[in-house]
Amino acid sequence: xxxxxTINGKNFSFANLRILMAKASPKRAxxxxxxxxxxxxxxxxxxxxxxxxxxxxxxxxxxxxAPEDDEVSRLILERHNSEAFAPIAALSxxxxxxxxxxxxxxxxAIAAGLMPEMVAAVSKIMRNQDLxxxxxxxxxxxxxxxxxxxxxRLATRLQPNHPTxxxxxxxxxxxxxxxxGSGDAVIGINPATDNLDNVYTxxxxxxxxxxxxxIPTQSCVLSHVTTSMALMQRGAPVDLVFQSIAxxxxxxxxxxxxxxxLREAKAMAESLNRGSVGNQMMYFETGQGSALSANAHHGxxxxxCEARAYAVAREFSPLLxxxxxxFIGPEYLYDxxxxxxxxxxxxxxxxxxxxxMGCDICYTNHAEADQNDMDNLLTLLGVAGCNxxxxxxxxxxxxxxxxxxxxxxxxxxxxxxxxxxxxxxxAWLEKIGIFDGTxxxxxxRLKTTLLSDFSKLGELQL
Amino acid sequence: MNxxxxxxxxxxxxxxxxxxxxxxxxxxxxxxxxxxxxMARDAVHQPWQLESFAEAITAKGWQPLxxxxxxxxxxxxxxxxxxxxxxxHASRQCLQTQQASDIDVALIISNGLSSTAIDSHGLxxxxxxxxAYASCSLNVGPVCLVPNARVALADExxxxxxxxxxxxxxxxxxxxxxxxxxxxxxTYLPRIGNSDAERNCLSNIRPPQGLSCEAAATKLAYLSTQxxxxxxxGVALKDDMPVNWLETTVPI
Numbered sequence: 001x002x003x004x005x006t007i008n009g010k011n012f013s014f015a016n017l018r019i020l021m022a023k024a025s026p027k028r029a030x031x032x033x034x035x036x037x038x039x040x041x042x043x044x045x046x047x048x049x050x051x052x053x054x055x056x057x058x059x060x061x062x063x064x065x066a067p068e069d070d071e072v073s074r075l076i077l078e079r080h081n082s083e084a085f086a087p088i089a090a091l092s093x094x095x096x097x098x099x100x101x102x103x104x105x106x107x108x109a110i111a112a113g114l115m116p117e118m119v120a121a122v123s124k125i126m127r128n129q130d131l132x133x134x135x136x137x138x139x140x141x142x143x144x145x146x147x148x149x150x151x152x153r154l155a156t157r158l159q160p161n162h163p164t165x166x167x168x169x170x171x172x173x174x175x176x177x178x179x180x181g182s183g184d185a186v187i188g189i190n191p192a193t194d195n196l197d198n199v200y201t202x203x204x205x206x207x208x209x210x211x212x213x214x215i216p217t218q219s220c221v222l223s224h225v226t227t228s229m230a231l232m233q234r235g236a237p238v239d240l241v242f243q244s245i246a247x248x249x250x251x252x253x254x255x256x257x258x259x260x261x262l263r264e265a266k267a268m269a270e271s272l273n274r275g276s277v278g279n280q281m282m283y284f285e286t287g288q289g290s291a292l293s294a295n296a297h298h299g300x301x302x303x304x305c306e307a308r309a310y311a312v313a314r315e316f317s318p319l320l321x322x323x324x325x326x327f328i329g330p331e332y333l334y335d336x337x338x339x340x341x342x343x344x345x346x347x348x349x350x351x352x353x354x355x356x357m358g359c360d361i362c363y364t365n366h367a368e369a370d371q372n373d374m375d376n377l378l379t380l381l382g383v384a385g386c387n388x389x390x391x392x393x394x395x396x397x398x399x400x401x402x403x404x405x406x407x408x409x410x411x412x413x414x415x416x417x418x419x420x421x422x423x424x425x426x427a428w429l430e431k432i433g434i435f436d437g438t439x440x441x442x443x444x445r446l447k448t449t450l451l452s453d454f455s456k457l458g459e460l461q462l
Numbered sequence: 463m464n465x466x467x468x469x470x471x472x473x474x475x476x477x478x479x480x481x482x483x484x485x486x487x488x489x490x491x492x493x494x495x496x497x498x499x500x501m502a503r504d505a506v507h508q509p510w511q512l513e514s515f516a517e518a519i520t521a522k523g524w525q526p527l528x529x530x531x532x533x534x535x536x537x538x539x540x541x542x543x544x545x546x547x548x549x550x551h552a553s554r555q556c557l558q559t560q561q562a563s564d565i566d567v568a569l570i571i572s573n574g575l576s577s578t579a580i581d582s583h584g585l586x587x588x589x590x591x592x593x594a595y596a597s598c599s600l601n602v603g604p605v606c607l608v609p610n611a612r613v614a615l616a617d618e619x620x621x622x623x624x625x626x627x628x629x630x631x632x633x634x635x636x637x638x639x640x641x642x643x644x645x646x647x648x649t650y651l652p653r654i655g656n657s658d659a660e661r662n663c664l665s666n667i668r669p670p671q672g673l674s675c676e677a678a679a680t681k682l683a684y685l686s687t688q689x690x691x692x693x694x695x696g697v698a699l700k701d702d703m704p705v706n707w708l709e710t711t712v713p714i
Binding site for chain 1: 465466467470471473474475476477478479480482484485486487491495498499502503505506540541542543544575634635636637638639640643657658659664665666668671672673681696697698700701702703
C-alpha cells in the first residue's frame with residue numbers, strides 16, 4: 001500500500017509500510033548505513049504524520065516480511081491474540097499513543113494483542129518522556145531463585161569477565177561485585193572462548209560460589225545455545241540458558257539458531273529444575289543493528305527489527321531480556337544521543353510486549369559517547385522502571401573492550417531513586433552484612449564472612 | 463581509598479577494589495578512567511605503519527601481498543562497514559590474476575580497529591601461526607595485508623584464492639585497559655555471503671594479560687584441521703581441543 005501526502009505544495013510518497021516506518025524513525029546511523037533513513041528532517045516529520053494515521057489493524061494486513069519467507073513473521077501472526085487486541089483494535093498509531101498516555105489501566109492486558117511492529121510504530125512518534133512514562137506503567141515480574149521486576153526494585157547482572165577466563169580473576173571480580181551489592185539479576189560471564197571444558201569449569205565455579213554462600217541468585221555462562229545444550233548433556237550445572245537473538249529468521253540463522261533449537265534448549269533446561277521460586281531460565285540479548293550487520297534486515301529499519309526480536313523472546317517466557325544498546329559501534333548508533341534514544345525505545349517496546357527488560361547501558365571507544373551519556377541513560381531508565389542493568393568493575397569490561405555501568409552506578413541509582421535489589425537478594429545482603437537495612441552499604445561490611453572466605457582465593461586451586 | 467581486597471587485582475586487570483566516595487568512585491579512580499578513555503579514543507585513530515610491517519614480513523621470508531578496500535579514511539571506515547567488507551577494483555583484479563592453486567589457508571592481516579594491536583603482536587602471532595600450520599602440513603597462501611578491513615573481507619579474498627579456509631587476523635576495538643588486542647576469525651570454504659554463524663573466533667590475543675600468540679596459534683591450527691576434516695566451521699564446529707593437542711596431532 002502507498003502512503004502519500006502533500007505539504008506546502010510538495011508531494012511526499014512512501015511505497016509501503018516498511019519504507020514509511022523506516023523514514024519515520026528518529027535519526028540513527030544504522031538506517032543511514034542501510035540507505036533506509038529519511039533524506040531530510042521534513043521527510044521524517046511527514047512520514048511520522050502519515051504513520052500516525054495508519055490503523056493498528058493494518059499491521060495485521062501488511063506484514064513487513066511475508067510470513068511464508070520468515071518464521072519470525074509467522075510466529076508474530078500465529079501468536080497474535082485478537083481478544084487482547086480488542087480494546088485497541090479501532091485505534092490508529094497516533095490514537096494509540098494518546099491512549100497509552102491517557103489510560104491508567106494495566107498495560108499487561110494488551111501485551112498479547114500487540115505485534116512488535118505496532119509497538120515500534122508508536123514508539124517512533126513518541127518523545128523520550130513518553131517512552132519513559134508508559135514503560136513505567138508496565139511491570140513485568142520474572143522468577144528463578146529470586147523475584148525480579150517488582151515495583152521499586154532494580155536488579156543488576158554481575159559481569160565478571162576476564163580476557164583468558166582465569167577463574168581466580170573472575171572470582172575476584174565476583175567478590176568485588178557482591179561487596180558492592182551487585183548480582184541479583186544473574187552472575188553472568190561472557191566466556192573468552194567457547195571451549196567446552198572451559199565453559200564447564202566456569203559453570204562449576206559459579207555454582208560453587210552460589211551454593212557455598214547460599215546466594216539467592218542464578219548463574220549463566222553466556223555461550224552459544226548449542227554449547228549450553230552440549231554441556232547440559234554432560235551434566236554441567238546450567239541455571240540460565242543464554243542466546244543472542246534477532247528479529248528475522250535470516251539474522252537468527254547468522255547467529256546459528258532457529259526457534260526449534262531454542263525450544264529444544266528450553267525444554268532441556270526446564271527438566272533440570274534448578275529454580276526455587278520460579279522456573280523461568282531463558283536469558284536473551286538483543287541490540288539494534290544486529291539484523292543489518294548480518295545483512296538480514298529485509299529493508300526494515302533497525303528499531304523495528306529489534307522490536308521483532310522481542311516477539312522471539314516472549315515465546316520463551318524469559319527471566320531476563322537485555323538490550324545491549326551501544327555495543328556494536330557507531331555504524332549503528334553514532335553518538336550518545338542515538339544510544340540514549342535507542343535504549344529508551346528498546347526498554348519501552350520490550351516492556352509493552354510483556355518482557356522483563358533490562359539494558360546494558362554501554363558504548364565503545366570508537367563511538368562518539370562517554371560515561372556522561374551513560375549516566376543520562378542510566379538515570380532515565382531508572383525512572384522508567386528498567387528491570388536490571390549491568391554491574392562491571394569500574395564500568396570497564398576488560399574482555400569485551402567496552403564500557404557499561406559499574407557497581408557504583410547501581411548504588412547511585414538506588415540512592416537517587418530509592419530503588420532496592422530483588423527482595424530475596426536484599427535480605428541476603430543484609431544477613432551477610434553488606435547492606436545496612438536502609439538500602440546502603442554498611443560501615444561494617446569488611447567483617448563479612450564472604451570477604452574472609454574469598455580472601456583465601458590466592459591459595460585456592462580453582 | 464582502596465578496598466582491602468584490592469590485592470586480588472593481581473589476578474585481573476578489572477577495576478576492582480577501588481573504594482568509594484559515597485556511592486561514586488573516588489576521585490583518583492575517576493580521573494584514571496578519564497585518561498584511559500582518552501587514550502583508547504586516540505588509539506582508534508592511530509594509523510597503521512603498513513610499509514614497515516610488510517618489510518618485516520619479507521625479512522622473515524614470507525611473501526606479503528598488499529591489498530585495499532574502497533575505504534578512503536578512518537572516519538569512513540568507522541561508518542561504512544559494508545565498504546570494509548569488499549576489495550577495491552585493483553585488488554580484486556590482482557587476486558584474479560594470481561596463479562593460486564592448492565591453498566589450504568588464505569591468510570589476511572588487517573589493522574581493523576587497532577593499529578596498535580597489529581604493531582604490538584602482529585608479527586609474533588604470524589610467526590606462531592606459520593609454525594603451527596607447518597607442523598600440521600597446511601599450505602598457506604600469500605600473507606594479504608589490507609588496511610581498514612572488516613572480518614567478512616576474508617570471504618572475498620579466500621574465495622578468489624580458491625582456498626579451503628580463510629583466516630583473518632584483525633585488530634580488535636581498543637578497550638579501556640588494553641588497546642593491543644588481536645582477534646582471529648576462521649571460515650571454511652570462504653565465499654562472499656558467508657554468515658557469522660560459519661566463523662570460529664579467537665579473541666583477546668594480547669600477551670601477557672590476554673591469550674598468548676602460541677596458545678592462539680595452536681587453537682587456530684586445531685580448529686583449522688577440524689574444519690577441513692569435518693567440512694565445516696562456525697557454530698557447528700565445537701572447540702573440544704584437548705590439552706597438549708599439538709604434540710599429539712598427526713598431519714592431515
